[in-house]
Amino acid sequence: xxxxxxxxxxxxxxxxxxxxxxxxxxxxxxxxxxxxxEVRRGETLxxxxxxxCGKSTLARCISRLFELTSGQIIFDGRDISRLRPRQLRPxxxxxxxxxxxxxxxLNPKRRVGSIIGDxxxxxxxxxxxxxxxxxxxxxxxVGLNPEHYNRFPSEFSGGQRQRIxxxxxxxxxxxxxxxxxxxxxxxxSIQAQIINLLSDLQDQLDLTYVFIAHDLSVVRxxxxxxxxxxxxxxxxxxxxEELYQHPRHPYANAxxxxxxxxxxIAAAKRERIVLVGxxxxxxxxxxxCNFHPRCPKAQDRCVVEEPSLLPRFDDDExxxxxxxxxxxxxxxxxxxxPAIGVEHRIVEPDTAGAPTGLGVSVAHGSPGSPESPxxxxxxxx
Amino acid sequence: MSVATSIESGIAGPAxxxxxxxxxxxxxxxxxxxxxxxxxxxxRDRAAMISLTVIIVIILVAIFxxxxxxxxxxxxxxxxxxxxxxxxxLPVAPGSRFVLGTDDQGRDLLVRIAYGARISLLVGVVxxxxxxxxxxxxxxxxxxxxxxxDTIVARLIDVVLSLPYLLFAxxxxxxxxxxxxxxxxxxxVITVFSWAAIARVVRGQVLSIREKEYIEAARSLGSxxxxxxxxxxxxxxxxxxxxxxxxxxxxxxxxxxxxxxxxLGIPPPTPDWGQMISEAQQGGLYQQAWWFLVFPSAxxxxxxxxxxxxxxxxxDALDPRLERL
Numbered sequence: 261x262x263x264x265x266x267x268x269x270x271x272x273x274x275x276x277x278x279x280x281x282x283x284x285x286x287x288x289x290x291x292x293x294x295x296x297x298e299v300r301r302g303e304t305l306x307x308x309x310x311x312x313c314g315k316s317t318l319a320r321c322i323s324r325l326f327e328l329t330s331g332q333i334i335f336d337g338r339d340i341s342r343l344r345p346r347q348l349r350p351x352x353x354x355x356x357x358x359x360x361x362x363x364x365x366l367n368p369k370r371r372v373g374s375i376i377g378d379x380x381x382x383x384x385x386x387x388x389x390x391x392x393x394x395x396x397x398x399x400x401x402v403g404l405n406p407e408h409y410n411r412f413p414s415e416f417s418g419g420q421r422q423r424i425x426x427x428x429x430x431x432x433x434x435x436x437x438x439x440x441x442x443x444x445x446x447x448x449s450i451q452a453q454i455i456n457l458l459s460d461l462q463d464q465l466d467l468t469y470v471f472i473a474h475d476l477s478v479v480r481x482x483x484x485x486x487x488x489x490x491x492x493x494x495x496x497x498x499x500x501e502e503l504y505q506h507p508r509h510p511y512a513n514a515x516x517x518x519x520x521x522x523x524x525i526a527a528a529k530r531e532r533i534v535l536v537g538x539x540x541x542x543x544x545x546x547x548x549c550n551f552h553p554r555c556p557k558a559q560d561r562c563v564v565e566e567p568s569l570l571p572r573f574d575d576d577e578x579x580x581x582x583x584x585x586x587x588x589x590x591x592x593x594x595x596x597x598p599a600i601g602v603e604h605r606i607v608e609p610d611t612a613g614a615p616t617g618l619g620v621s622v623a624h625g626s627p628g629s630p631e632s633p634x635x636x637x638x639x640x641x
Numbered sequence: 642m643s644v645a646t647s648i649e650s651g652i653a654g655p656a657x658x659x660x661x662x663x664x665x666x667x668x669x670x671x672x673x674x675x676x677x678x679x680x681x682x683x684x685r686d687r688a689a690m691i692s693l694t695v696i697i698v699i700i701l702v703a704i705f706x707x708x709x710x711x712x713x714x715x716x717x718x719x720x721x722x723x724x725x726x727x728x729x730x731l732p733v734a735p736g737s738r739f740v741l742g743t744d745d746q747g748r749d750l751l752v753r754i755a756y757g758a759r760i761s762l763l764v765g766v767v768x769x770x771x772x773x774x775x776x777x778x779x780x781x782x783x784x785x786x787x788x789x790x791d792t793i794v795a796r797l798i799d800v801v802l803s804l805p806y807l808l809f810a811x812x813x814x815x816x817x818x819x820x821x822x823x824x825x826x827x828x829x830v831i832t833v834f835s836w837a838a839i840a841r842v843v844r845g846q847v848l849s850i851r852e853k854e855y856i857e858a859a860r861s862l863g864s865x866x867x868x869x870x871x872x873x874x875x876x877x878x879x880x881x882x883x884x885x886x887x888x889x890x891x892x893x894x895x896x897x898x899x900x901x902x903x904x905l906g907i908p909p910p911t912p913d914w915g916q917m918i919s920e921a922q923q924g925g926l927y928q929q930a931w932w933f934l935v936f937p938s939a940x941x942x943x944x945x946x947x948x949x950x951x952x953x954x955x956x957d958a959l960d961p962r963l964e965r966l
């Protein structure tokens with residue numbers, strides 16, 4: 261596929277768990293655990309998943325703010341996965357990030373003009389009056405008043421601040437923009453403004469987006485294709501409508517059944533699939549398919565064999581699912597029961613409970629430590 | 642008093658630029674920086690403004706010390722054995738000829754105090770700038786770079802803070818380090834013993850700022866470590882540094898006076914406040930000639946007090962939310 265702007269092969273990022281100053285633990289947080297996909301020029305790839313599934317870590321791996329543990333990233337025909345900090349600088353002009361928190365991502369002590377002018381200053385592309393002109397051009401592009409050049413971030417609203425972040429990312433006209441939950445910190449009405457701004461800019465400037473979010477409706481609206489992540493892995497990837505119409509992975513089904521429907525009658529009719537248990541610790545992810553402890557369709561094979569990301573049923577090659585027992589169209593998941601043999605069972609499933617309850621209360625991984633340890637990483641550029 | 646004024650003024654400050662009517666918006670489009678706001682608050686702090694005036698007067702006295710000498714016709718080191726001393730050999734009391742009286746050798750105290758101000762202020766300001774620069778750079782490096790740099794700087798801070806500085810200073814002088822008593826050794830000793838406190842504060846601040854998203858944004862834009870440390874992080878600690886610097890000046894002045902008092906600082910006959918106080922109390926002459934001890938001490942107390950009150954005011958002005966200790 262030559263039209264791929266970005267291509268990931270088996271990207272892995274582990275963080276060491278720090279236990280103390282002297283003892284170095286061998287435990288690792290499996291933040292991103294073998295992710296492969298491609299992003300084509302001009303498209304928007306949505307990346308969804310719940311908190312802690314590795315979306316943001318993956319974004320920082322792509323933008324090379326983190327060193328990869330292993331794997332390969334090809335950007336615009338170049339392998340960027342092993343570049344040194346100095347070699348990365350030209351790359352920064354082509355790939356930019358928009359951050360989640362419009363309050364945290366702008367330096368409070370610097371004026372907007374100098375914040376947006378940073379890319380020009382760092383890469384030495386414009387200085388003095390020329391830089392000011394380019395900065396004001398960028399401000400106009402994102403719908404800010406160029407005369408507010410000398411203001412401080414604290415004098416802007418959340419939405420305006422996010423526009424400043426967008427202007428900074430766009431200043432050098434990059435090819436790829438990684439949006440790390442760009443709207444989740446904003447009011448709903450402002451969310452729409454920023455999303456429309458991003459899609460206008462995409463048409464205008466021929467941008468490619470990797471759009472990270474946990475809001476499924478937002479992702480559906482903006483994305484051409486969507487990749488769904490669970491515990492550091494992509495479990496399903498498909499064109500947006502396809503994923504929402506025909507989710508194959510049991511996890512995708514469960515997530516989509518939780519999306520609010522504006523019609524109360526339809527909402528009441530819908531069967532919600534409630535997953536049992538918590539996301540296992542990424543320090544000791546479950547064996548086989550890492551979703552199996554919570555999966556209503558889990559079987560012995562899921563415990564031992566990791567499913568690969570392949571088209572299932574008669575889906576076309578764009579729709580790939582990592583599941584041994586994918587969900588067919590119209591299949592009722594709420595009737596499903598896991599069938600894991602005794603030899604693989606750690607805790608007896610609670611089948612005596614409510615008839616609609618599903619899944620297993622099998623606790624794989626690290627018992628008694630549901631919270632994942634903070635990933636600790638020495639940050640250096 | 643000063644607290645109340647400054648906090649009040651922080652809340653009821655003049656209208657912000659965005660409160661201006663649309664028609665005149667263009668004229669006030671520029672946001673007011675931290676410094677403009679802080680200055681506005683400081684101006685309302687009466688105690689701080691009086692201190693600032695006192696400090697300016699002391700600076701002027703120091704600058705124009707030769708003018709005092711010229712007007713009175715008394716040099717700083719000149720001894721007036723006939724006019725400057727009573728027939729019994731005692732210092733002359735304050736009067737029309739010697740405004741602040743004379744010392745045990747018949748020297749004009751006013752002129753000597755004026756010249757002494759030069760040393761105190763010079764040491765106070767120069768050493769403080771040096772200390773803040775060293776402390777800030779080491780603190781920034783330790784906090785941002787982490788790893789080995791951090792370990793080394795952190796241990797160094799611990800070592801410096803645990804050394805007894807007077808013993809250290811006395812032993813340095815006794816081995817004639819940097820040429821024995823004098824300005825170089827004063828600057829050296831005070832710098833070595835004062836940077837650690839600044840570095841520790843800066844390091845702590847940097848550790849928290851380093852994790853902010855805008856630092857990550859800077860890295861994703863391609864900023865190098867130096868640019869991040871000095872362009873992105875430093876502006877966020879400058880306010881703290883200025884507060885520390887203003888509060889450090891009086892400490893340094895007293896430190897210098899203490900070293901000179903012990904004979905480790907400026908050697909006689911160059912006038913220096915600490916050394917003058919030392920001379921005054923050595924012979925016990927101050928029991929007859931109080932001015933001999935009181936005036937140099939008063940100069941020292943007024944100067945340090947003014948800097949301390951100004952420092953408090955600056956702290957309140959720069960961070961109105963800060964609790965007063």
